[in-house]
Amino acid sequence: MTKEFEKLIREIGDCKSKLDEDRLIEKQIIILKKFTKKKKIKPKQQSELVLRLLFCQLLGHDVSFAHILAINSSQESNLFYKFIGYLAASIFISTNEDLQLLMINSIQKDLKSDKTLAISIALTTITKIITVDMIPAVLSNVLILLKHQEPLIRKKALAVMYTFLKQSPESILKYQKDFELMLDDKDISVTGVALDLFLFISKKKPKTIKHLVVSFVEILNLIISGKLPLEYDYREIHAPWIQIKLLKILSYLGQDDPNTSREIYQVVQLVLKQSEIGFINGVFAGHAIMHECIKTITKLYPSTKLLELASIAAGRFVTSYSNNLKYLGITALTDLVLVYPEATNKHQIIIVDCLEDSDETLKRRTIELLFRITNKSNISFIVEKMLSYLKTQKDKKYKTSLVSRILKLAEEHGTNIKWYILTINKILQIFGDLVTHDIVYNIMKLISEGSLLEDEEDEEDEEDEEDEENGKKGSQKTKYGGNTALKIFSVDIYSEIISLKRPYPNILYQISLWVVGEYSYLCSNFTTEETMINIVDLINAFYISDESRAMAITALTKMVSHSGKYLEQIDTIIQKYSTSRNTDIRQRCFEMKGILKLPNIIDKILPLDSINADIEIDPNLGFLNEFVENSLKNGCKKYISKEERIKMENELQLGMNENKKKSKELRFEAYQPNNTQQSSTWRIPQQNIYEQEINKNQITNTIELEDSISLKVSGISQRWTENGYSGFKENEPKNIENQTEKMEEKDTSDDLNQYNNLGDNNNNNNDDDDDDDDDNNDNLNNNNLNNQNFNHKNEKILEVKSFRFNRIGSKGPMLEEGQKTNEKILNNDNNNNTTTGQQKPPKTEEELKREKTVNALFNGAGSVRTSRKKSKSQRINFNSKHITKNTIEKNLEKTENLINLGSEKN
């Protein structure tokens, strides 16, 4: 080593910052670059340079410019320089193929050398730089070296074969016989390296070496008999690494194979017994063998005797004072428990104590083990311990996964539903923000259905699943199922949580609000008024999210409707939050306002404890068949499937393109009136809604194109229509409708239809409430009668959903008998509505589909109290409810206008 290099190293050692260091190295690299450009360098200088390069590279600098120096150096005849060259090459070029090829030549030469040292260096280098393509170039040489007289060379050659084997197993496996010969080598350490090859094979293809089990057992016997020369002992333990390797191989070979396992049992037992000596001496290698024995026993075909011994041995590890041994003991037990559940019985307390250790790795292992040994008797204890561990945990990712796993565990093994609810509340209080929503639905389901509690006393021993089934059966027997005691219990807990007014995670409040909203009438420790005040306070609290706030409003609505009690504070809440920025909250407020105005049907909208009332959903919408047939009879077009529509659209687009071309030229034909007609209120009977849509597109498109040519009709109220002049006294309704149009420009015609229908239906409901209003209107009364008839037919469905189904049911009869009148009104409406210009087409299937979705949403809304199957989509349904109910409100107003209009006409 030159003084220059030494100086560099010392300077770098004195550097105080990374920056200084980098500057020095960069200087050095400039010097080195100068040297590499020289044509002739002395070998001594060259090797010195290579050492410097190694140093720079170690500190993370790119020295690829000088890799060639290393290769040059490796071709020196002097072994010292050669060694440095090879060393540098093996470090520099592990993935650079071009340089690897340059190396091959000198490696081949050195493999044939008569100097052991040269061969040895070359072999070491091969293991580091070899790629699949290079194997054939050196394979034959290495195979010869397997029989070299020096054990060191044989070992290194085997190591090279191992790297070959890893890179391309297929081409090397044919030399398996050669490796088998190596097992009988005079030098046991050579055997040890050969075992590595077999370990690899036993992992990949255990069947191909089953015949060798006998020789492996023999070697193992030989080692533990102590007949080997002393130099192979490590601290009085005979060749520990080779023992470990043999045990590993045997465990792979004996896996799922009772016959092979039986051959192995005896020797494993012997090894285990002998390793105890090492254990007493406190040598790690001895522990290692014992640990390996436990692992092997767990993998072999189970033998009760050995498993017992293994569990005793594992106990020694766990009870040890060294963290290393504890860690391994816990790992071993984690595997052992799967085959031999009794293994942990004696050590449970020690295992749990490991959770209080300062060693994070040990704790994580222990948690894994605890997950496996949890059962019904220790669940509450273990969960408690895990939670206290969780509180100390900082890694959020790990924490999240652990929380969900603990929840799962509680669900699986929990026998007592009260305990389960309390535990989950505890978890939610602390880790609420880490919990997924699934667990919330689970809890809601549990409380509403009530499963375990009732049967607990009689059938404690039965499995959870059966209990759940029982719960289900029970729920079928009673009207809606569930367990009143449980509900009282949970309502009490949750109303208390609400009353505490602490900044708990939102998810906990959401559960609480739902439960309280649903079952507040069962609450024993608070009166409904108290809880309502608490909820009002909660809504005003700063620490809850808008989502929870919205749920709180719904909970209030439910409570009011269930108890019939009303508080002044609710008014202020409604007032305050009707203007909230959050649309969800706003909608719920309006909805609450609307519902509270309808005292007669309030208990139908929000019936008591109806979560388990199965709502029958007819996915085919069979009740509409009649209506569809009628519509078809009346000349409606059939439903066109989506594919067909897309086709038609494409064709239409082609047509439009042609139109475009045309529009650029002069037009000699007369203008076609259809555009203006479309935009006015001309009624084209039996026009398909779909066609209308297309026309609409056309209109907008053509208007864009022909803006300058055609008359601008939009925005001008048209008084003259097909039916004559209709411009008087219609300002009022028109205005309102214009407003709504502006709101829903996109789908004017469709929405309008819907509005009309909804309006009619709401009318009907109004009729139920106070007939006087509508005495003037014969048409609507007519409808109403029809409706009632229809209702009688469908009594089944109507109990809960009469409110919603009325709406749909009414359409059939309405068109059947009251169609004309209906259409009149609609025409009227359309006539007034000149700007939209879309007239009411008869119902098509397209629209029915729309109804279907609306209907489905309504059904979902019925299950605001979680329909069982749809629990995940509940949130969406929840919202949809608001939308639809909100529209109903609007429609109520609108129908009133319509009624006025109709009466005037009449």
Place this chain on the structure above:
Amino acid sequence: MIFSVLIVNNRGKPRLVKFYVPIDEEKRLPLVGAIYDVVSQRSDKMCNFFDGNHIENEELKKWGGDIKFIYRHFATLYFIFVVDGTESELGMIDLIQIYVESLDQYFENVCELDLIFHSNKVHQILDQVISGGLILEVEPQMILNRIKEQDDFVKQTKKESKKKKKKKGRK
């Protein structure tokens, strides 16, 4: 098998970086840094192993899922072995012990500076213990004998070459 042997000092400076699997040059030091970060956080009371899932690194995933880190802390240096599931943890601890013992005997009371100034020797000794990711020799005395043989051999060749030069000069 053994994937990698690392020697890092207390401040995270690598003193020896050896990989027995192909890895791109630019990816080596980031990986060493990531491993050092975990190792340096651990107190001496903790156990000497940890799992691969403590470190998120794409290279580690390439080597397979079952990766263990076994390390020992001597004075200013961490000796870290990266191995797969086929190696025994305790066995590796002893192997580190053997390697350090050999270094100690060769340099007579080894210290960090020895590793810096004689990096080629450190590599050479390691190559005696491990080759291609396999354990070759576990007896410190044997290892030292080999190294001494090599040293002697190199000296001999040097002398011979000097003699040759002298002869050439005489001629």
